[in-house]
Amino acid sequence: TTSNAEEHEDYLKLYNLGGGAAKKITIEVLLGEDKVIQKKYVNMLPSKExxxxxxxxxxxxELDDTIKNNGYESNINIKLSYYHNVSRKKQEIFLKGHIDEFNNYEDESIYELQFI
Structure with a gap:
């Protein structure tokens, strides 16, 4: 998140979703462990990357408030549900959000949100 509205990124970059073998993916962004604040369905990934x-x-x-008010303990989590191409079994992963701050660049703070 940056303070310059013209340059902020309004997306999350998600990597290694099912190791490239996932389909029928449901991505839920949660507040805490059960309050869904965004849900996205992706049939197939556009790339393996x-x-x-x-x-x-x-x-x-929520991300902006977390950074401003209580440091870097985020209450945002992600729940991924998908079907594996080979085994055809449904997989479910729950990841907890953690925000790290990096060096400032030209008076702009740089943060990374990781889901572990």
Whole structure:
């Protein structure tokens, strides 16, 4: 998140979703462990490398509030559900959000949100 509205990124870059073998993917962005604040369905990934998930205002505001108010303990989590191309079994992964701050560049703060 940056303070310059013209340059902020309004998407999350998601990598290694099912190791390139995932299909019928449901991505839920959660507040806490059960309050869904955004849900996205992706039939097949556009590439094996990753997916850029546009975020809605609720997700953006939560990230912004987290940085401004309580440091870097985010209450945002992601739940991924998908079917594996080979095994055809449904997989489900729950990841907790963590924000790291990096060096400032031209008076702009740089943050990375990781889901672990």
């Amino acid at each position: 990753g997916y850029m998930l546009p975020i809605n205002k609720r997700v953006f505001d």
